[in-house]
Amino acid sequence: MVDPIGPTMAGGTQKVDDESGWTVTFYPDANNYALMSEGKPPSFYWLPTRLSLARDENKDYKFNLTRFIGKAKNPQDKDTVGGVLSLTVTGAIPSDVWERLTKKVIEQTENNTNGLWWREGRLTPLFQPVIVSSNTVSLSNLALGENREPADAAQPGDEPIKNWHWVLQGGGKASLDPTGETAFVALVGNYPAQLLYKSFKGTSTGIVFASSAMQLHMWTPKVKLTIDCDWEKIYKHFQSKLNARSLWAKADIDAELKSLQIDGAITVDFVLDETIPGMEKISETLKNHSDVVVEKFLEYVGGVIFGPAPEKDGTSGETSSSENPWGVELKLKASWDFTKLKLRYEETDRMAYLQTSVTSSSLTSVLKEDAGNDLQKEKKYFPVVYLDDWPAQLVRICKPVAAWATDVYDSLSVQVGYPDQDGLVQYEPHTFYRPDDHLTTKEWTYRTFQKNKSEVRNPPPNWEPDRTFVKRWIHFKEPDPMNYLTVFHSKCTKIAIDPEPYGTALNDQIVEVRAASNQVxxxxxxxxxxxxxxxxxxxxxxxxxxxxxxxxxxxxxxxxxxxxxxxxxxxxxxxxxxxxxxxxxxxxxxxxxxxxxxxxxxxxxxxxxxxxxxxxxxxxxxxxxxxxxxxxxxxxxxxxxxxx
Structure with missing residues (x-):
């Protein structure tokens, strides 16, 4: 009794395109021939060959490019201009596209003579995603050098951010599910913000690419693998490459192994079950298009000439390994007491190995149709924030106006108030005293932050968020009994200009505290x-x-x-x-x-x-x-x- 074991590259792949732009690669199960021989449906594994912007439950893209601008406090300083880019990428395939793709792959495999694809009795295959051992998702970065620009460097704590500022967060280790989502956020300066806006709107060349480097868990059908090695030739071959590189990734070693096979230093042979139709083609695919050879070479014999690569920990010293999205890097051993023996490695079994798969897709222009001419979606995906709008500041410049030379007025006073969250008006007082020169009196400025109407419980009457309450008084001098040239009849020492209890609600920035002639x-x-x-x-x-x-x-x-x-x-x-x-x-x-x-x-x-x-x-x-x-x-x- 046979069960599905996992995807294999032995039978080749089926790439299926859709008119929407999606392309999906399908892999057969390593046990498909045995499964179909028992009358069981075959299993096909799928892998998306592109990443796209994820969508939410409302079918809107999980994307936002917020551009912002803030006015500098001092005229000699630069304004703060830039943007915040946030997006989520995924390999998930829309349901309607998925239906068309599975229908096409079924049609393409109906007359396939390869035993891993051939469907006896036209059994309907089972579909599932590939098995992923590791996944690293990254986004292209516009940073100049180490996130710095030559003449306009963005130093930590600088304000405002510089024109070419680009700091990206997110990415790295990602979900083992190919349909999983990975979120990114970037704080960018003025120039990247402009480029991103035009790029995502589809009016300029794309500048943002998403990449996914996955290690796929692959299997071979039952196969006999034979590797004959001439150790002296192998070591000398790698030693001759030391001037070109000091660290070796798996992809580099794989390329050299192919070269060594051509030179005769390594001989690789696959022998598959002869009962599987298309055995010769399957063997050739495993030998030339899979990572099984390099995996077995490193597993059984690579330790003889390779050791772990050192890696600096960011300050000083070294650690024992170095890792990148395409696997572990190795370092050629400095000395090796090799023999002149020719060794042979043989294994007969279903072999599991890790296959590297890299996907890279442009994310720009995807919003061209959605937000190109739609004002509402333009505001949704590309909002503009004016930093000076929040927190909104209310400013009241209080200016005294009085005929001080008449010697009637002692002073003018003002109270400017704004409600707190409980609706109680909190007043701030100020008094303008008669100037010595009878001409000029300094202005007084009141400042507070504006609240939303919903933030104030039980607001006072006639109040709006942009209004402050003003209470003004005129204070008179006490009559001088010795001055027979002036007679001043007053029933009070001060007069209120504004009504009680709150005063006058004003949204004017300039407030006159005037001792008007109509009051005397x-x-x-x-x-x-x-x-x-x-x-x-x-x-x-x-x-x-x-x-x-x-x-x-x-x-x-x-x-x-x-x-x-x-x-x-x-x-x-x-x-x-x-x-x-x-x-x-x-x-x-x-x-x-x-x-x-x-x-x-x-x-x-x-x-x-x-x-x-x-x-x-x-x-x-x-x-x-x-x-x-x-x-x-x-x-x-x-x-x-x-x-x-």
Missing amino acids: MTVQIRFLVSAAKMTNRVVTVELQPVDEYGNPIKGAETATFDAFENDYKPTRTWRVCPVPHEKRNYRYKVTVTDYGFGARWGDEDWTVTDTPHLKVKMPKQTDQGVYFELLEEDVRPPRRPART
């Missing part, structure tokens, strides 16, 4: 009198805020200004805060006291006006609407206050 009613008074008429006289003007009907506002204070002899020219100022009425109306009347004559006269009625510049004239005694009265004998003129 200001009247400037000038006395239009002549020096000749001011002898022993005092001119007094009284001012009261009124409503739109001219009626005095309840609780409003009256401002009084006196003009004295030799002190009537300076402008007087009356300020009221907050503005008592939106119309800014007030009423006034003028009185003249003549202490030399001992009389007083003035306006009987109030005059209503809204002018911010009041010109006060001295009323005449004979004017209409002017009252006149004599003063008591002991009334003396008031002393003029000292000017401050």
Whole structure:
């Protein structure tokens, strides 16, 4: 009773192509002839001859080339430009392609005279992947020298990354399943990012290749293998090659063995079971196209002239072996006491050996149809990230604006706030004090990072992620009782510009903290009198805020200004805060006291006006609407206050 044992190269291979671009190599089982002789279906083993981009459950490629750009903080520095390439390769064959390929290989083997392929009674074969002992998957690398470029070297920790930067991760030992997946990721600079984009879009020559170097577990049918060796000729042959190489890979040794067979130093003979149809062709295939000869040579006689190759461990010293994707490297022994004997090696059995198989495929242009003209897939496979977009920074430049020279304002203050994750607004305060030169005040800058709306629980009303809350106040100076030129009536020491409790939600970068004129009613008074008429006289003007009907506002204070002899020219100022009425109306009347004559006269009625510049004239005694009265004998003129 016979069972399948494993794939063999003895019967040759069947390469089957599909219109989609896939090519698969099929191998027969070493026991196929015996299996079919017992009426059992043959076994065929398959190996993909290309790697492709893997797909996810949505049939999208497992591929992404994210290009990024970030603006340099300093003008003299370079911007950060580059990309991150991530992709996954696989040898898996799409199901619809697999159905067509298996159908074709069945058709191709129907009339095959080779005993390992011939299907008696047209038995339907069983398909399974080849048996892999080791697999190394790699991706082409654009790094210049040791990931460095001559004039623009990318040193660890540098920022930004350099134009030719290329650091690749992934690869190496891979799955023993030919349909397994291997992921790669590369951080690349500006130039590779541009080349990769054009290459995968199919608008330029491909620059990315995936390779898979596999050691396949192969078998021979029952065979008698005879190797005759002339040891002296063999050693001298390899010794003559020392100037060309010091380390020998299995592929190198295999090439030299073929040369030694031609020279007669080695004789190889295969004798197969004569009952297998096509025995001569099978024997020739094993001898010339398989690794069985070199495997047996190294296994039984190679240790005589070869030893393990040393390998540096990265710092100093050596280890006992050196390995690459195509097998273990060996080193020719420095001295060997060979004899002149001619030795023979014979073995009759089903022989197992490792067969090297290397697959290399271009991965570029595969996205040409998928993302060439599709904007959504363009964004999916080739997104662009602007590094300055995250974390998004909110900046508020607060600028004070006030007429400091008026000597009304003591300071301006501002609080800028942004909600935390619980929705509580966290404010940061700042005060602008009156400058010494009454002209310039430094700006103040508030910074915070922007949150997404979903990151804030219970956000305050009217809040959006790009808005900050601003609360501003105007702080007034305390009135100076010694300054008779200015009267300031204020019911509070500060005025809030923005509403409570949160303030104003703004997304402006520049925020003015302005002591606006609409928050203070200001009247400037000038006395239009002549020096000749001011002898022993005092001119007094009284001012009261009124409503739109001219009626005095309840609780409003009256401002009084006196003009004295030799002190009537300076402008007087009356300020009221907050503005008592939106119309800014007030009423006034003028009185003249003549202490030399001992009389007083003035306006009987109030005059209503809204002018911010009041010109006060001295009323005449004979004017209409002017009252006149004599003063008591002991009334003396008031002393003029000292000017401050």
